[in-house]
Each structure stands twice: as C-alpha cells, then as structure tokens.
Amino acid sequence: MKSKIAIIILAILIIIVAVYFTISKGFKEEESPNEIKYEVVNMITNLRLGISDFDTIDPYNTKNREILYLDTLIFEPLLTISNDYKIENCLAKEWSKVSETSYIIKIKENIKWSDGTNFTVEDIKNSIQKIQSLKTSIYYENVKDIKLVEIIDKSTIKINLNKESPFFEYNLIFPIVKGDLIGTGKYKVNNISNSKIELTKNENYQNGESPNIKTITVNLYSTMGEVYNAFKLENIDFIHTTNENIQDYIGTMGYEKTEYPGREYDYLAINCTNTILKYNEVRKAINLCLDKNKIVSAILENKAYRADFPIEEKSYLIDSKESYNSLEEAKKVLEDNSWEYKYGIWQKEIDGTTRTLNITLSVSKSNENRLKVAEEIKSEIEALGIKVYIEQISDSKYQSYLKNHNFELLLTGVYTSISPDLTTFFDENNIASYENEEIRSILEELKSITDENLKKEKYNRILEIYLEDIPYIGLYRNKEILAYSNNFRGDVSPNNYNIYYNFSTWYRE
Numbered sequence: 240m241k242s243k244i245a246i247i248i249l250a251i252l253i254i255i256v257a258v259y260f261t262i263s264k265g266f267k268e269e270e271s272p273n274e275i276k277y278e279v280v281n282m283i284t285n286l287r288l289g290i291s292d293f294d295t296i297d298p299y300n301t302k303n304r305e306i307l308y309l310d311t312l313i314f315e316p317l318l319t320i321s322n323d324y325k326i327e328n329c330l331a332k333e334w335s336k337v338s339e340t341s342y343i344i345k346i347k348e349n350i351k352w353s354d355g356t357n358f359t360v361e362d363i364k365n366s367i368q369k370i371q372s373l374k375t376s377i378y379y380e381n382v383k384d385i386k387l388v389e390i391i392d393k394s395t396i397k398i399n400l401n402k403e404s405p406f407f408e409y410n411l412i413f414p415i416v417k418g419d420l421i422g423t424g425k426y427k428v429n430n431i432s433n434s435k436i437e438l439t440k441n442e443n444y445q446n447g448e449s450p451n452i453k454t455i456t457v458n459l460y461s462t463m464g465e466v467y468n469a470f471k472l473e474n475i476d477f478i479h480t481t482n483e484n485i486q487d488y489i490g491t492m493g494y495e496k497t498e499y500p501g502r503e504y505d506y507l508a509i510n511c512t513n514t515i516l517k518y519n520e521v522r523k524a525i526n527l528c529l530d531k532n533k534i535v536s537a538i539l540e541n542k543a544y545r546a547d548f549p550i551e552e553k554s555y556l557i558d559s560k561e562s563y564n565s566l567e568e569a570k571k572v573l574e575d576n577s578w579e580y581k582y583g584i585w586q587k588e589i590d591g592t593t594r595t596l597n598i599t600l601s602v603s604k605s606n607e608n609r610l611k612v613a614e615e616i617k618s619e620i621e622a623l624g625i626k627v628y629i630e631q632i633s634d635s636k637y638q639s640y641l642k643n644h645n646f647e648l649l650l651t652g653v654y655t656s657i658s659p660d661l662t663t664f665f666d667e668n669n670i671a672s673y674e675n676e677e678i679r680s681i682l683e684e685l686k687s688i689t690d691e692n693l694k695k696e697k698y699n700r701i702l703e704i705y706l707e708d709i710p711y712i713g714l715y716r717n718k719e720i721l722a723y724s725n726n727f728r729g730d731v732s733p734n735n736y737n738i739y740y741n742f743s744t745w746y747r748e
Contacts, residue, residue: 281748282451282746282747282748283726283746283747283748284451284452284453284454284746285452285453285454285455285456286452286454286455286456286476286477286745286746286747287455287456287458287474287475287476287477288309288455288456288457288458288475288476288477288478289457289458289460289465289466289469289470289474289475289478290303290305290306290309290457290458290459290460290466291305291459291460291461291462291463291465291466292461292462293306293436293459294306296309296310296313296420296428296431296436297416297420298310298314298378298413298414298416299369299370299373299376299378299414299416300373300375300376301377302377305479307377308479308737308738308739309457310414311414311424311737311739312424312425312426312438312455312739312742313414313420313422313424313425313426313427313428313438314414314415314416314422314423314424315329315330315414315415315422315423315424315446316329316330316411316412316413316414316415317329317330317331317334317344317346317363317411317412317415318331318334318408318409318411318412319412319736319737320409320412320657320734320736320737321555322553322732322734322740323553323554323555323734324551324553324554324555324556324657324659324734324736325555325691326408326409328347329446330346330347330350330358330363330415330423330446331344331345331346331347331411332345332346332347332348332394333345334408334411335689336407336408336687336689337397339403339686339687340386340399340400340401340402340403340404341397341398341399341400342397342398342407342408342411343391343395343396343397344363344395344396344397344398344411345394345395346358346359346360346363346394346395346396347446348394349445350423350445350446351423351443351445352417352421352422352423352443353421353422353423353424353427353441353443353444354417354421354443355443356417358415358423359393360390360392360393360394360395360396361390362415362417363388363396363415364388364390364396365417366413366414366415366416366417367382367385367388367398368388369416370382370413371383371385378413378414380410381410381411381412381413382410382413384400384401384402384404384407385398385399385400385401386399386400386401387399403686405658405660405662405682405685405686406658406659406660406685406686409656409657409658409659409660410658412657412736422441423441423444423446424441424444425440425441425444425447425449425450425742425743426438426439426440426441426455427439427440427441429454433459434458434459435456435457435458435459436456436457436459437454437455437456437457438454438455438456438457439453439454440452440453440454447743448743449743450742450743450745451729451743451744451745451746452742452745452746458474458475463480463482464488466478467485467488467489468488470489470494470722470724471488471489471490471493473493473724476723476724476726476727476747477721477722477723477724477727478721478722478723479719479720479721479733479738480719480720480722481501481717481718481719481720482720483540483542483717483718484542485720485722489722493724493725494722494723494724494725495722495723495724495725495727496720496721496722496723497720497721497723497731497732497733498718498719498720498721499553499718499719499721499733499734499735500544500546500551500552500553500716500717500718500719500735501716501717501718501719501735502654502655502716502717502735503652503654503655503716503717504546504549504652504653504654504655504713504715504716505543505609505612505650505651505652505714505715505716506546506549506651506652506653506711506712506713506714507616507648507649507650507651507711507712507714508646508648508649508651508670508671508711509522509525509648509671509673509709509710509711509712510644510646510647510648510649510671510672511671511672511673511674511710512672513647514594515594515596515597515598515647516598516647516648518576519708519709520572520573520575520576520578521573521596522708522709522710522712523569523572523709524569524570524572524573524623524625525569525598525620525623525625525648525709525712526562526709526712527562527563527564527565527566527568527569527572528564528565528566528569528619528620528622528623529564529616529619529620529712530564530619531545531547531562531564531714531715532545532564533615533619534612534615534616534714534715535715537615538611538612538615539608539611539612539715542717542718543715543716543717543718544715544716544717544718545714545715546713546714546715546716547562547706547713548702548705548713549653549655549661549664549713550655550659550661550698551655551716551734551735553734554659555691555695556659556694556695556698556699557695557698557699557702558699558702562706566622566623569623570623570624573585578596580624583624584596584597584624584625584626585624585625595626596624596625596626597625597626597627597628598620598625598626598627598628598647598648599627599628599629599630599646599647599648600613600616600617600620600627600628600629600630600647600648600649600650601629601630601632601637601640601646601647601648601649601650602629602630602631602632602649602650603631603632603633603634603637603650604631604632604633605633605634609650609652610631612650612714613629613650614629616650617629637651641670644670644671644672649670651670655735657735657736659698661682661701662682664710664711665678665679665682665701666679669710671710671711673708673710673711675704675708675710677700677704678701678704678705681697681700681701682701684697685697685698719733719735721733721738724747726747726748727745727747728744728745728746728747728748729741729742729744729745729746730744730745
C-alpha cells in the first residue's frame, strides 16, 4: 500500500515539474518577442537552364537570342543598360561625347579576364575590329559607323565615327571578348558538349557582387517543346519564352513566373495629310473612343501589354501618362469643332464642300492577331458614328503602304530599339507624314544632351505634344515570360536588354 502511495506521489511530482517547465518556457517566449530566429537555408549553388537551337556561345556569331542573354553572364560591355533603361558604366569608368562624331572612354582599373590577365584598351580595339570583320554579326550595326579607334593612353581610347549617330552611346553595349571566348563576366565557359554547356564561377571577377551560384548547367535541346517538357519534369529550373500559350505546354501549377513587355510594339499609323485625318480633332476623337484595355484583355486574351507610346513605360525617360477612352468625350471633341451628326454620319462644311467621316483601316491579311484587333477597332470607331471599311491587304501591298504612305489608317508595328531614338516616328519621312517643328527641334537637342534630368524633361515634352496631336495611336506590346521552379530564389527583374538582372541574388533550395 505504501509503495502505491509513493508511486502516485512521484507521478504527481513529475506532472507538476512538467507543467512548471512548460509555463516557464512560455513566459520566456513572451519576455523575448524580438528574439532573432535564424532560418536554415539549404542553398543549392547550381542553376540548370534549357536552350533550344544552339549554334555557338560566341556572342559575335550566334543568332540565338537566349545565348545572347546568357552571354551577358560571361562577357561584359563598355556600357550597359539599367533595369529602367539608363546608360550605366560597366567596363568603362567614364565616357563623354566630345563632338558630333567622337567619344572618349576611360576604362576601369584592375579588371581582369577570366584567365587572370589584365583587361586593356587594346582589347576594346581588337573586339571592335573583330565585329567589323563579321558583317553578319548581330553587333555589326553597333560598330559599322566607327571609322577609327585611337589609343590615347593605357586607360583611354577615342572612338571616331564616319558620321553623326544619334545616341551612339547605346551602341557601346556590345560584349568585349578576348581570344578564344574569354570574358570578364561573372562566369567562364568550362565545357561545351553536344548536350550541355557548363559555366563555372569566374574567380577573377572584380566588377560587382560575387554570385551565389557557383555553376550553371545549360542543357541543349533540339526544340522549344523539349525545353518545356524538361521544365515540367523539373530537369531545368528556369526558362525564357515569348510563347503566349506557354501554359498549354507546362501547365499552370508547380512554378512561378514573371511577365514583362517585349519589343514588339503595335500601333495605328494615321496619315496626317489625308483629307479627313489631317484634322487634329478627328484623330483625337478616334483615340478617345478606342478602349485599348478591352483590346488587350478581350481580343488578345491578356497576352500583351497596353502601350501608348514607342518608349516603354518602364523607361526612366517618361512619366507614365496613360491615355483614357470616353465615347462621350470623343463626340464632344467633334461637336466642339463644328462636326454634326446627321443621317447617321458625321458631317462638316469645309471650304464649300461637305466632308463626311468615312475611314479605311488597312491591315495585313497574313497577321491573324491584327485582323482580330482591326475588327474590334472598327466596332469601337463605328460606335462613335464614323464609318470604317477594313481593307485586308497582301504582304507586298503592306510593304508598299509602309514605303509610300498611301493609306488612311494602317494597323502596323515595329520592333523597338533599346535606344530611345524616336527619329523613325518623327523625321521628315515618317510613316504618318506628320510634321511638328518643336518635336524635331527637341530631337536635335537630344543628340548632345547627356544630363539625365534634362533628357527626361525633353522626352516628356515630346510625349505631351504626341498625346495632344495624336499622329499615332499606340496600342500594345507583346508579352515575354520567365518561368522558374518553386524552389528558385532571388530577384527576377527582366527587361528587353537583359533577363539576368540581380543575378548575384539568385540560388535555389
């Protein structure tokens, strides 16, 4: 009996002690609410990529866009482009435009190639001469106007051009390469086989933060379909695509993605010398009645980004001023300029002649997306009371319209430049036959302006005039996509120049 009582007493004591320590632990946690807790991260320092249609890793000879992006991790340019499209120094320490046709560039000190040798100004000259000898290189356009490269001293070169080239500094983004594919970038080529490329960390890299990723394995595939399948099977971690229907290939689960506007910019070119469209109020009314958000969402199924201006909204050069649509305001613009809506059509007496608002919208019949967009534009303009006839034209006639400007309203597009040069849209031979002396004067001034704040001020003035005069109606840009596995970590902030911004923060768990 005594032994049973002892056991019970012992059990009670154990319970009391357990409760005491539990309560005590709780008090301690409450007393230390700001206690730092460290998360243990299992960092995997190999990144697996997938590329199709591989030709060569050589940036001067490749025609593969994904290789060009990858090469930004191996080779560096004199100047680079920031995430918001500012020119920034890379291998160059500083640069200046000393005349219409000459630039002085000083290079950074102590930069080394991946083989441990010093980067020199002679390497720049050699790279330029190499590209100039390869007229099929994607970078040939960057250097074709260079007449002479003078070596001033061990850290300074002078680049002389054959002729003035607006915003030539944006051409200095070509990679500098030494000998047999040696670069100054974060990584170096370790091995290339028929099935993969292996990159390893460049231990001599001195031009920025050291990356977390130690090795990059680039698996090579024959088709993009094989890349998608490898991503689904989790054999690669990261893919870049312009395919609007990517979910049809990789599904919608098990990965994350970042989308951004591409360089394919579609717009309506307006013939500003046309009998009717030369009147600003007509162009403004058409712009006001178009619901661009609906075009993007309903017609293009959100596979594009609305775009009102040739320069991307992400650019530091312009303040976002998205135009709006209002059918009632569009009607008011016409009424305020003496147009009358009679017998189902807008009319106005001009120089003794009754003008009516009937417009022909021309579109290439080989472009399915633009045909669908044209039908929606017709519907929205006709809701305003302006009759629209859609002219589906052959590719040859489309090219003729671009060259001779013999259209009324043309649904077209352009592959926009990284450079903010707007000459194509506003020079004497622009497709809209639009004339504005102030804009042309500003564009001339911009050739010599390097101050970023002043440059931004000038571009915003161009935008202001553009939105008032409506020589073009911007519509949308294509959408590009980066997809990456759920265990991927890091800051993904792509633009049209580089998809590997902030790469030093990348890793996977």
